[in-house]
Amino acid sequence: MNPGDPIAAIAIASILFVIGLLGVMVRRNLLFMLISVEIMLNAAALAFIAAGARWHAADGQVMFLMIIAYAAAEAAVGLAIVLRMHAAGRGTLDADTGNRLKG
Amino acid sequence: MMFALPALVALPFFGGLAAWLSDLRGPARTPWLVSLVTLALQALLLVDLSATTFGPGWRAHFAAPWVSMLGIDIRFDMDGVSLVLLWLNLLIAIPTVLLCTRHVRDRPGLYQFLLLATIAGVNGVFLSTDMFLFFCFWELMLLPLFGVLLIWGHADRARVTLKFFLFTQGSGLLMLLSILALAVINAHDTGVLTFNYFVLAQVAGHSFLAPTIMLGFLIAFAVKMPMLPFHVWQPDTYAESPTAASVLLAGILSKTGAYGMIRFVAQMFPSATAQIAPLMIALGVIGILYCAWLAVAQDDVKRVIAYSSISHLGYIVLGVFSGTRVGTEGAVIQMVAHGLSTGALFIIAGFVEERTGTRDMRRLGGLWPAMPQFSAFAMFFTAASLGLPGIGNFVGEFMTLLGAWQISHVATFLAAFGAVLSSVYALTMMKRIFYGPAVIEGSQPLGAPSTPHLAVLGVATVLLLVLGFYPQPVLDLSTPGSLHPQSLSLAEEPAR
Amino acid sequence: MAALLPLIILCPLAVAVILLLSRGTMPARATCGLVGVGMGLCALFGVIEAVTFLNGPDSTGALHVVLWHWIHVGGFDTSFALTLDRLSLVMMLVVSCIGFLILVYACSYMRDDPDIARFFVYMNLFVASMLLLVLSSDMIAVYFGWEGVGVCSYLLIGFWYHETPNANAARKAFVVTRIGDALFLVALLLLATGVGSLDFNAVIQAAPHAPHAAITLATLLLLGGAVAKSAQLPLQTWLPDAMAGPTPVSALIHAATMVTAGVYLIARLHAVFLLTPGVMLLCAVIGFVTILFAAGSALVQTDIKRVLAYSTMSQLGYMYMALGCGAWQGAMFHLVTHAFFKALLFMAAGSIILRVHHEQDIFKMGGLRQEMPGVFWAFIAGSAALAGLPLITAGYFSKEMILTSAYNVAPLFWLGGILGAFLTSIYIFRCVFITFWGEARTHAHGRTGIVQAVPLAILGVLAIIGGWMEVPDSLGSVHIFSNLLSPVLGELPEEHGGAVLLLIGSIVPLIGVSLAWMLWKPTGRAPEALDQPLVRVLRADWGFDALYDVVFVRPYLALGRLNRNDFIDRLYDLLASVTQFFGRAFGLMQTGQVRRYAAWIAVGTVLALCLAV
């Protein structure tokens, strides 16, 4: 795969993205949901890398770093919230059961 | 005289405010007195206006910038029609205030304020010639009534009030769109963004969108009047609202719709109006007959009056859309006469309800010996509502029919037969309430009628008789001021 | 004497207003005095006005008094104007003088009624509007009077409000006549738009130049209005019920004046009607049918007032037949004589009813000849005039006049008229014999006061001699009446075969009377009202009432009930509930499950992509 042609990389990124999205949609475990979100973010990061490669510019890498940072932060907050809910008395990690907020 | 017109709007509002504040401390009757004084001042103002302004066309003018960036001004103009309707508004307002002491126990001050605020809004509607301002008043005048209905209304008020509000406000939004369309078209043509009625009227005539734009206005006014098929909010609202509100609604608020039809439909879109006239006349005739038919079937006095009121407003539609001068002037006469007679009927119905404790005609009957004077008045106003010659309503009906006859013979024939149906329900109502063996129910004994009631009804009687036998003075007033630029000497641009 | 003309109307009006403002506080005696004075002045002014007019410079022309402009818009201009020509003069005299007599009579008739003030308010209003009707020269003012008398008749029929039947009768009367009024109104619209004015002369002048269809329509509509007012077929059902009112009311409104307003209107516009022979034929036919119809129905009535009501109907039929045949003078003449004897009959009947405890069934009366001789003779006089006994009664001459001209138009009409006369003599004398002969079946109390007796006497005399002002050529021709009216109504046409017709016309009533004597002559046992189905149908207005009830009234009310809360309203409710439903359905998206939410986001994005690509 020649670096000039990012389409293949974009294709991979898209596949990753869709996998992540499907993961959010099918998994019921909160943690897996968060992981799927991470996958989507990383797909985006990969796409940036590919794009940066196309233009021979550093912007792509910059965005990559920022996305990593953001992903980390979000994971941290997410886990904190999960723990908090556990402490507040929600025993399960199943996102479908025990929803109190609905239309 | 410069500030007479804005004063007409501001005076009732602030008078009402004063009445409200005076209610916070001080004896219970003060708000009542305050608002009476306010109305007296308004009467003086109107007398002054009628005396000092002359001639056909536009008699008085006021203009000041408001939101200058969007070309919105505070702009009032008064022609004969406005003057007549302002007087009618005052005449309807006085009894509502005068007679309210009896059935408003709690927070009379607030009640007075809301009534007067409504009256102020109606004055604004009759005067404003800036479309945006007109729309503001159009929406504003309902707000206080909303409160009156909700606080002092009868049992089913909650549902009914929302219905009333949805119909009127929703249709109002359509009118807003039409106003904007006019303004935008004008801005496209001339590059000036303005809501000046006279300027926009020039545009409205020759825009290819005119029929569509007119529909927006038309629907709004048709809902407010109301006319078929938008009438369904009205019987419920009239039935559930306190007497004063019924009187206001039937007496004057329905006239705002008719006024709008004359000023903002027939005058602004002559050609489009001519196009749609057959449909409207058909609807008017159907309304006359259909509602007369429904009125026979009702048991609630107020509902009978409500349906009869819709049925009579059909004549106004006929007159306006006949496109003839006699029709239009007849419509104005009909507005005045209908306002007085229907208001009086509602006062009587309210009195009967207050004394017998019911509006259900199945539980009423034989009231004539119990309240002879009121029966006599009821007889008179019933006769008025079935269009007896010699009473104002006949003048209106005759002239509107005269106008409509030149458009469609068949429709006019049917409308004239509405007189037969109206006699059916009117006399049935008389019979069910006042004739027959006396079955007086209800807690209170039927005491002697209060003098204010008799006075009000008497005045209404005299006015209707005068209108019926000598309508010419009102007719001379009731030609709408023309829109041609040369006639707008009074309506020049405000100083920016 | 133009100044007097408005006064004639103002007198009764003023009395009415005074009584109204007195709010029934005035004692009965004072009320009667006031009414007597007011109506007396009215009648006096009427007579003075008539005399001065006839001796005036242009006694053949008309006297105009323009009061004020009513409406003046664009090309349309109407005004309140009174006019006095010989036609309206006759009507004015009838209304004011007979009205005076009847009101005087009513003073004693209503003496004991607590509501006498209200009664006289209505009565005076009625007289005022009737005078307006006959005197005004503008059709809009005529319409004012037209509706005014209508509403007064409504009020007076329902005068005793505590009985529901009265209220129903009153409503029926008003609504049925209102149909005619609506037709009249449309005719006014037609003329107003066509002519631009509603002045009688203007209309009459414009008529010949107007398109024939329009004129036909106008006359047709006017005829409709007149028919409803005069209780002719097919709008006759209200008149018998209208007898629910006090008897003076029946005498004044439903015999002498209001019901004849239509006749007056057509006579007034005869020039227009002459242009439309078809409509005139229709008018004649209506009269012809009504004569027989009403006479047949009167033949079997048991209520004395209903007998008189149906006889009024059939007599009016004569007038309409006359109008249809172009015998304007005849119609007017019969109108006048009929006013005499029918008012007389009603008042006599009223005196009877008053004295037999408000009993109106003739089969419960009887042998009243000795009890109340005065009333008896008055009633005899009236009946004779009604039956048209030859030479000695007013009814004879007027009826003969009509029959002769009817014969000249179509012998069939004449035949019907003769048959009608035959029936008339039978039913009225049936009534006489049953009521006054035989043994007493009820006890009459009190005695007829002088106040009642005087009007009875005057009218009795008029009913006898009133006819001699118009005697056909065959028996020493006197033509006072027709000469009086000829300036307005045109010359009397030349008649043929007068003598023979007169002979037949004189014999027939006599046969009728004798037949009645044979049938109902006093026997040992009390006569019974025969009660076969046919008779019952006849008695019930030939079933017209029931027919209208089934065809019009019931469906109208029933359907109204069915739709009482307005199906259109239901439609809007439907709309509201549909919106609510959509709201709920949309709320179902909020399952609360994150995965579903994410799925929606994905769906949205995919859809957006599809939209974009």
Add this chain to the structure above:
Amino acid sequence: MMSFSFLPNAVLVLCVGALVQMLGVAIGRNVARDAVIGLLVLVASLVAVSMPTVLYMAGSVALFAPDVWASYSAVLIILSAIAIHIMSWRNAVVSDATVGSEYYLLLTLATLGGVSMTGAVHDVSFFLGLETLSLPLLGLIAFRNGRIDAGEAAMKYIVLSGVASAMLLFGFALTYLETGSLRFIAPNTGDMPEPLLATMGTVLVLSGMFFKLSAVPFHLWLADVLEGTSIPVAALVAVLSKIALFAAMVRYFASVNLYMSGPATNEVIAVAILSMVGGNLLALVQTDLRRMLAGSSIAHIGYLLVAFLSPGPLSFASSAFYLAAYSVSTLGIFALMAGIMPQGTDIRDWHGMFRRRPMAAAAMSIMLLSLAGIPPAVGFFAKFYIAAAGMAGGRLGLLLILVMSSVIGLYYYLRVIRIMLMPAPVERPEREVTSPWFGNGALIAVLACVTLLFGVFPGTLVDLGRNLIVMPSPPPGSSGQP
């Protein structure tokens, strides 16, 4: 091409303030002190907005645009932050002093995020702002101690917003792939190597933004979050973040011709229609005041999109006006709820409020009327202004839908007023009403007065909005190629 980058004062002040607050928390907890500091920081930033820029950074990339639009939105954001700050005090959220301090820190950070988004002209700065807004928001949503609802709301929000951010970033990536620049601006997809990818990028970015704006069909989280979290935070979600996002979105599409039906335009139109109808329908059937407000805010986003879709002289002015009107009224309602009845969020709890708290009920009615768009409240003029813009833009169909859906809107707003006017049904126990603390009361009064005054004299605000007609400057050198 030598361009300079500059840092808005507000951003600077807020950063420093945040640091100060962190220090405060580190030194020792004192809720009152931290609250005062937070307020001071916000006020200071408000002052700083109007100051001339102090800090320039040499560099080749412009991160923030110095234009009126940015500072107007910044002012709106900071003002609403102040309002939220006031209404949170003495509230259930910060009742226990142990954790109260971070609340204000997070509030400051969220404000910082919002402010920096409004000025962002570069993907990086926008993304930073967005996340600086969202992450503290998460903390705030979950802030209610021991409330499972709060946790659940935060959980939903974090998952979904993660998804949305990912979409946003992927879209940015695709755009970058096509244009080669990270300028925060929608590419015109005509002259691209692969227009399809560019289109996908735009659509993904739009979807991400719509999620944050909670436009149908990306709206589902809003109702749950508003219901789950505390009232002031709900106000934050419903007002502050939306202002920021809308401002950014306007800038993003500043250079796209929205008359032509491009891919972006079609999606925006569809979403606008769905939001107007859907939001109102959603609010129609709710019994919980907060959920109703969620629906109404969705609908208002739809109205805003109508103005957004009809470019022209009035577009930006009207949407600016509308943002202000919407924020004032919504904040007012939330302030009332926080002050009068923190617990009673069921509409039926407000029965007979006109008798129990006349003034509060009156203020509430004013706010509701303003949202319903009935004179004399400011919302009426705002709606009129939007309709004017739409009419000028020739969006007649959208306007008809706007009218019909706002009839539905009338129903549920007025239903609340009606309930406040009617006496309570006897079988339902009246929930006790607290009286707001002085600051909150003052806040409510001010907001009510503003609603009325701007409704009667909209002229001043309109004139203020006039210079916004200068559309937000697209970033320098937005041709796309570096």
